[in-house]
């Protein structure tokens with residue numbers, strides 16, 4: 001049963017698009033984040049995993065959302081934690097979603113979709129019970145992610161927004177610009193790429209992103225034959241996809 005489902009899903013990918021090279025990675029996750037070769041994820045009951053070689057191994061602790069990036073490894077389960085020397089140090093604040101993909105700054109959203117960021121100067125020397133100067137950003141988002149060329153978010157209606165003029169030391173930025181399309185989650189990569197998943201489970205890539213036009217130009221739907229995707233993260237030429245029932249797929253793009 002499981003084997004035949006797996007083949008049905010993957011065969012069309014191989015058959016119809018020679019450019020794609022997708023393989024399933026053993027495990028089950030709800031959320032995944034990749035940056036600079038590191039991959040972290042959580043499963044639906046809060047267990048935390050990191051990729052070691054080609055295997056997800058469990059990391060102690062319990063989180064709803066985990067992130068890895070230039071600011072380190074951070075996690076949220078309403079409480080906020082940073083992984084320091086192999087242990088989770090709880091810091092001040094409350095978030096349901098967190099992202100460390102910006103240039104040493106951290107962003108996230110809380111339970112009522114309020115948006116926060118932490119300047120790069122405050123993400124480095126974090127200790128247990130550090131009181132951190134989280135900055136509230138005007139607006140409401142359920143998911144907010146930063147990468148090399150800016151910060152992207154989606155709100156409860158799946159509308160997409162780009163934040164202008166975000167810098168590591170002025171992480172609040174200046175204004176929102178609504179971008180065409182609807183996505184239920186969005187991830188900006190450490191290399192500047194932007195990928196998202198629609199509520200129907202389709203994966204989109206933002207094209208046309210440059211330094212002078214960080215909002216890009218168009219959404220391109222990719223991997224047409226993989227259905228019901230839930231979560232995506234891109235790093236170093238690899239797209240990590242969570243699809244039906246938490247299965248994990250790694251695609252070369």
Ligand SMILES: *[C@@H]1O[C@H](CO)[C@@H](O)[C@H](O)[C@H]1NC(C)=O
Pocket residue numbers: 028043044045046047058
């Ligand atoms: C999450 O991972 C833990 C540790 O491996 C496991 O015991 C638990 O069953 C997993 N949860 C789900 C829903 O698979």
